[in-house]
Amino acid sequence: MTDYQEILEFLYSALASQNKKHLELTEDTALVADIGLSSLEVMEFIEKIEDHFDISIPLNILPDVNTIGDLAGKVKELNL
Amino acid sequence: MLFDKFKEMADFQVELARREVKPFGAVTEKIISATEGIVEGREVILAGTNNYLGLSFDARCIAKAQEAAGRWGTGTTGSRLANGSFSEHQALEDEIAAFYGVDHAIVFSTGYAATSGMCATLAGPGDVILLDADSHASIYAGVTLSGADIIRFKHNNPDDLAKRMRRLGDRAQDALIIAEGIYSMLGDVAPLKEIAAVKREYGGYLFLDEAHSMGALGATGRGAAQAAGIEDDVDFIAGTFSKSLGSIGGFCVSPHAELEAIRFCIKAYIFTASSSPSIIASTREALRIIAAEPGLRDTLWDNANRLYDGLKALGLAVGPTASPVVAVQMTDRSITIDCWKALLEAGVYVNMVIPPASPSTNFLLRNSVSAAHSTAQIDTIIAAYADLVQRGLLTPEQAA
Numbered sequence: 001m002t003d004y005q006e007i008l009e010f011l012y013s014a015l016a017s018q019n020k021k022h023l024e025l026t027e028d029t030a031l032v033a034d035i036g037l038s039s040l041e042v043m044e045f046i047e048k049i050e051d052h053f054d055i056s057i058p059l060n061i062l063p064d065v066n067t068i069g070d071l072a073g074k075v076k077e078l079n080l
Numbered sequence: 081m082l083f084d085k086f087k088e089m090a091d092f093q094v095e096l097a098r099r100e101v102k103p104f105g106a107v108t109e110k111i112i113s114a115t116e117g118i119v120e121g122r123e124v125i126l127a128g129t130n131n132y133l134g135l136s137f138d139a140r141c142i143a144k145a146q147e148a149a150g151r152w153g154t155g156t157t158g159s160r161l162a163n164g165s166f167s168e169h170q171a172l173e174d175e176i177a178a179f180y181g182v183d184h185a186i187v188f189s190t191g192y193a194a195t196s197g198m199c200a201t202l203a204g205p206g207d208v209i210l211l212d213a214d215s216h217a218s219i220y221a222g223v224t225l226s227g228a229d230i231i232r233f234k235h236n237n238p239d240d241l242a243k244r245m246r247r248l249g250d251r252a253q254d255a256l257i258i259a260e261g262i263y264s265m266l267g268d269v270a271p272l273k274e275i276a277a278v279k280r281e282y283g284g285y286l287f288l289d290e291a292h293s294m295g296a297l298g299a300t301g302r303g304a305a306q307a308a309g310i311e312d313d314v315d316f317i318a319g320t321f322s323k324s325l326g327s328i329g330g331f332c333v334s335p336h337a338e339l340e341a342i343r344f345c346i347k348a349y350i351f352t353a354s355s356s357p358s359i360i361a362s363t364r365e366a367l368r369i370i371a372a373e374p375g376l377r378d379t380l381w382d383n384a385n386r387l388y389d390g391l392k393a394l395g396l397a398v399g400p401t402a403s404p405v406v407a408v409q410m411t412d413r414s415i416t417i418d419c420w421k422a423l424l425e426a427g428v429y430v431n432m433v434i435p436p437a438s439p440s441t442n443f444l445l446r447n448s449v450s451a452a453h454s455t456a457q458i459d460t461i462i463a464a465y466a467d468l469v470q471r472g473l474l475t476p477e478q479a480a
Contacts, residue, residue, distance in 0.1 A: 040441070056244045058208075058229040 002053065002079050007072045014048050015068070027069030053079050101421040103432035113137055114326075114452040119429050125457050127447045128431035132296050132404050133376045134452025135369060136326035141362040145327075148361030155356045161344070164354030172360050175367055176331050180302055180317060184339040186332050188348065189355050191320025194330025195289050196222035197348030198318055202287065203228035203256045210244055211258040212236065212270070214439040216289065219258055228256070235263075235439065238274035245282035253283040261293030261304030265439050265446065267405030269293070272304055276313035285315040295324025296404050301370045301377060321359075325366040329355045380404055380451040383458050387449055390462035394469055395476030407433075408445040408465070416443040419474050426464040 012025045018041055019025065023034060031037050037045065046057050049071075055078045065071050096102065102120060110118040114134035115126050135141055148168065156164035169187055177185035188194040199222025203209050207228040211219060214235040223230050234240040245252045257279060259270045272288075279286050290303035298306030303319070305311045315336060321329035332339070343349060355363075370376070381404075388402035397409040410416040413434065420432040423445070433444035447461065468474035 054247060056231045056247050058231055060224070060228075060230045 002076070004072055004076050007053075007075050007079070008068065010052060011049070011068050011072055011075075014045065014052070018045065025068060027067060027072070029068050030066050031068065031071070033066070049075060055079055096417070099417060099421070101417055103417065103420050106424075106429070111137060115450055115454075115457060117429070120424065122424060122427065124424065124427050124429040125453075125460060126429050127449070127453075127461050128429055129450070130292070130323040130448045131326060131450050131452070132292075132324045132380055132448070133326070133366075133370065134450045135324070135366045137452075138326065138366070138369065140369065141326060141365045144365040145358040145362040149356075149358040152357035154358070156354045158353055159350060160354045161350050166354075166357055166360075168357045168360040168364070169354055172364050172367075173331075175364060177333055179300075179367060179371060180333045181311075182333050182335045184334050184337065186339065186343050186346075186349065187355070187360070188330040188332070189352050190328060191291055191318075191322055191330035192218040192221075193348040193352065194318045194320065194332055195219050195291070196225070197346040198287065198316060198332050198342075199223045199258065200225035200348070201342060201346045202226075202285075202316070207254060207256065208248060208251050209256045209258060210241060210284075212260065212263075214263055214265070215258060215260065216264060216291070217437075219260075219289065223258070236268060236271055238271055238278050241275060242278045242281070245278060245284065248282075255282075255284040256287055257284050258287045258289070261288060261290040261297065262403060262405065263439070264292050264405065265433060265437070265444060266399040266407050266409075267292075267403030268400050269297070269304055269307075269403065272308035272310050276308070276310040279313055286313055287316040287318070288314050290317055290319040292323060292405060294319045295370050296377065296380060299374075301374070321363045321366075324370065325363050327359050327363045327366065329359060329363060376451045380449060383451065383453050383455075384449045386455065386458045387447060387461060390458070391447075391465055394462075394466055396465065396469075396474070397476070404449045406447045406449065408447070409440075410443040410445065411441075413443055415474070416445065419445060419468055422468055422471075422473055423464050426467060428461050428464045 015025060018037060019035055023029060050057055053075060061074055065074060106120050108117050108119050114131055114137040117126050152166060158164040173185040173187050177183060195218040199219050203226045205227040209223050209228045210231045210233055211223060212235055213232045231244055233244050248255060259275055262269055288305055293303040295301045297304050305314045316332055316334045318332045321327045384404045385402045388398055388406050391398050391406060391408060399407055416432060423430055431446040433446050435441055438444045
C-alpha cells in the first residue's frame with residue numbers, strides 16, 4: 001500500500017510535462033479547470049498512473065475527480 | 081445557461097449551412113435499388129448505408145413484409161411484455177437461436193436497444209466490466225447505466241486486457257469482457273482468438289457485438305467469432321437487423337439458460353414497443369437468405385477488397401485491413417467537408433464522421449460496401465476519390 005503523500009508526489013511529477021502554464025501544483029489544483037488537460041491528456045495521465053501503481057482506475061469514478069487531491073484519494077482507495 | 085453546451089454544435093450547423101453541405105441527415109428522396117438512390121436532389125451510388133448484403137431492397141424480403149403487414153397490421157402497439165409478442169417475434173427468436181446453434185435468443189426493437197440494454201443489465205453495482213476503448217456508443221451508454229465498475233482496455237489489444245484482468249485478482253472470474261467483431265468506424269476486426277485466450281486464462285464472461293460482422297464473416301455468416309473459431313468461448317452475441325439483414329431491430333443470443341430470466345430485467349426490452357410484424361417478417365426472410373446463399377458474402381468481400389485496394393493505391397489513409405467498411409482518415413475538418421460535398425456532387429454518397437464519433441481526433445470519409453454493388457459502381461467510387469486527388473482537394477498528406 002502506498003502512502004497518500006507518495007501518491008501525491010508521483011502525480012506532481014507525472015504532470016510536469018503537461019503543466020504548460022507552470023502552475024505550482026497542490027492538492028487543490030484542478031486537472032481540467034486549472035492545468036487545462038484535454039480529455040485525451042486526462043486518459044494518457046490516467047494510464048501513466050495505472051501502470052505505475054499496477055491498478056486499473058474505473059471510468060465511473062472519474063466524474064468525482066476534479067483536483068489532484070481527489071485523484072490521489074481514489075488511487076489510495078484502489079491501491080489497498 | 082441550459083443551452084450553452086449546444087452552442088458549438090449549433091455553430092457547426094450554421095457553418096455547414098453556409099457552405100451548403102449537409103453531411104448529417106442528408107435526405108434520401110428516392111431509393112432506386114439497394115445501391116442507388118436520389119439524395120439531396122442527386123442520383124448517387126449509395127456507399128454509406130451498411131447494407132452489406134443488399135437485402136434492404138430484396139424482392140423476397142419486401143414481399144414477406146407486405147404479406148405480414150396485410151395479416152398483422154402496421155404495428156404491435158405494445159411491449160413484448162404486454163400485448164407485443166406475436167408469433168412472428170417468437171419465430172424469429174427461434175430462428176436466430178438456431179442460426180447461432182444456441183438455445184436462447186431475445187429480439188429487440190433496435191440494435192442500440194440490444195447492446196445498450198444487455199450491457200446495462202448483465203453487470204450491476206459491485207461487478208466489473210472491461211470494454212474495448214473503441215466500443216460503440218450504445219455499449220458505453222449501457223455500461224454507464226449498469227452501475228458496475230467500468231475499465232477500458234486499449235483498442236484491439238489483448239495484452240492490455242490480460243494486464244487488467246490480472247490486476248482484478250479474484251474479481252476477474254465474474255468480469256464481463258466486451259468487444260466487437262468488426263469495428264464500425266475503421267472496419268478493423270477484433271483479435272478474438274487472443275481475447276478468448278485471455279478469458280480462458282483469467283475467467284469472466286465474453287460479450288461480443290457482431291453488428292457489422294454478422295452476415296459478413298464466418299463460414300455460415302455468424303460473424304467474427306465463427307471466423308476466429310472461438311464461438312464456444314463467447315457467452316453472449318448481440319447484433320442488429322439493420323445492416324446485413326436490411327431491416328431494423330437487434331438481438332442477443334446465448335447458450336446460457338439465464339438469458340430467459342435476464343429478458344425480464346432489461347428496461348430497453350420491457351419499456352418499448354416491439355417491432356412491427358412486417359419488419360420481423362422481412363428479417364426472417366433475410367436470415368433465411370443469408371444461410372442459403374453464402375455466395376453473397378463472397379461478392380461482398382470481392383467488392384470490399386476492390387475498393388480497399390483502389391483507395392490504398394491512391395495513397396489514402398485507409399484502415400489496417402480490407403473490410404466491408406473502408407474509411408479514409410483525414411486530419412482537417414474543413415477539407416473533409418469539402419471532399420464529402422465533392423463526392424456527393426460526383427454521384428457518390430458516403431458517411432462523414434467527426435470526433436467523438438470517430439475513434440481518434442481524425443475525421444473520416446467512411447465508405448461501406450455491399451454485395452449488391454456492381455464492379456462498375458466500385459470503380460466509379462474509386463474514380464471519384466481519384467478525381468479529388470487530381471483536383472488537389474484530397475492529397476495523401478491530408479489523410480493521416
